[in-house]
Amino acid sequence: MPDNVVSNAELVKKQRTQFNKLQKRLRRETGKAIADFNMIEEGDRIMVCLSGGKDSYTMLHILMGLQKSAPIQFDLVxxxxxxxxxxxxxxxxxQYLDALGIEYYVINRDTYSVVKEKIPEGATTCGLCSRLRRGTLYSFAEDINATKIALGHHRDDMVETLFLNMFYGSRLSSMPPKLLSDDGRNIVIRPLAYCREKDIEKFAAFKEFPIIPCNLCGSQENLQRQNIKAMLQQWDRQTPGRIEHIFSAMQNIKLSQMADPALFDFSQLQIDRSGERKxxxxxxDQTIEGKPANAAVQKMDVLNL
Known part of the structure; x- marks a missing residue:
């Protein structure tokens, strides 16, 4: 057998092994996020929002795989x-969804014209576009009796949003893995919350998903998010694992160590010296120098300071 044939076969085998490891990692991370935040429950009807991008394709594929092996029954739309x-x-x-044989719907709504009419030329369209899209999807979820709305945001999206809100919104908030809408009528879940974007990119390339670029805001540079993304990517190159550490910090919040009096009552803090001091x-090993203010202090035991 020619050497090049052997090499090609070995390359295919290696690529298949890499893909299997990648798919297992994404499934494991998605399953853990679902379990940690109780995202999917028995009898749920999950509306999986597809944009045509790598993230939502990957989310649908992983959820379909988990659906087959999950100990509970749930539907995907x-x-x-x-x-x-x-x-x-x-x-x-x-065409793609017909081939999968999954229940699906396409909502036709001309938000493009609304955005172009309302937003000045050159300004970012992402804010208004996302609000119009969110309102439409929330309403449709009720129309089809969906109990959860699944979005394809991943760990990098959540960390980027944290810094966006800090730098440009002066608030400490991000995209939560699970969210109850303001009106209480819908629950949003982000099953890819623990997944890294670089893994999703590799997975989408392996699967050769028919990616659809966003010609409204996806191709228009959103400078704020792009700047944050570039900053985080540089940090991750300089210190691998930094994105994971930042995300872990988002899950390990100590309100008493922050500065929001609405969430922690700093005004009522009082000392309590009734118990035995450690x-x-x-x-x-310490020595003390100084001029005590009164005789009572002069008589104190230096070792008990």
Missing amino acids: AVNMDQKQPGFPEHVLP VYEFAD
Whole structure:
């Protein structure tokens, strides 16, 4: 057998092994996020929002795999919102979803015209676009009796949003893995909350998903988010694991060590010296100098300071 044939076979085998490891990692991380935040429950009808991007394709694929092995029963419904952007390939998602054999819907709503009318030329369209899309999807979830709305945001999205809100919004908040809508009528889940974007990119490339770029805001540079993304990517290159550490910090919040009096009552803090004081282990090695203010202080035991 020619050497190049052997090499090609070995390459295919190696790629398949890499893909299997990657898929197992994404499934494990998604399953852990679902369990940690009780995202999916018995009998749930999950509306999986598909944008045509790598994240939502990956989310659907992983959820379909978990659905087969999960100890509970739940349904998946794929939903795409066609915002009538010029040149949007309407056929791509229906063809893909028909091949999967999954229940799906396409919502046709011309938010593109609304955004172009309301937003000045050159300004970012992402804010208004996302609000219009969110309102439409929330309403449709009720129409199809969906109990959860699944979005494809991943760990990097959540860390980026944390810094966006700190730098540009002066608040400490991000995208939660699970969210109850303000009106209490919908629950949003982010099953990829523990997954890294670089893993999702590799997975999407392996699967050759028919990616649909966003011609409204995806191709328009959102400078704030792009700056944050570039900063975090540089940090991650300089100190691998930093993104994971930041995300872990988001799960390990100590309100008494922050500065929000609405969440922690600093005004009522009081000392309590009624109990026995712990012995300071290095007290024997310290010396004290000074001029006591009164005789009572002069008589104190230096070792008990």
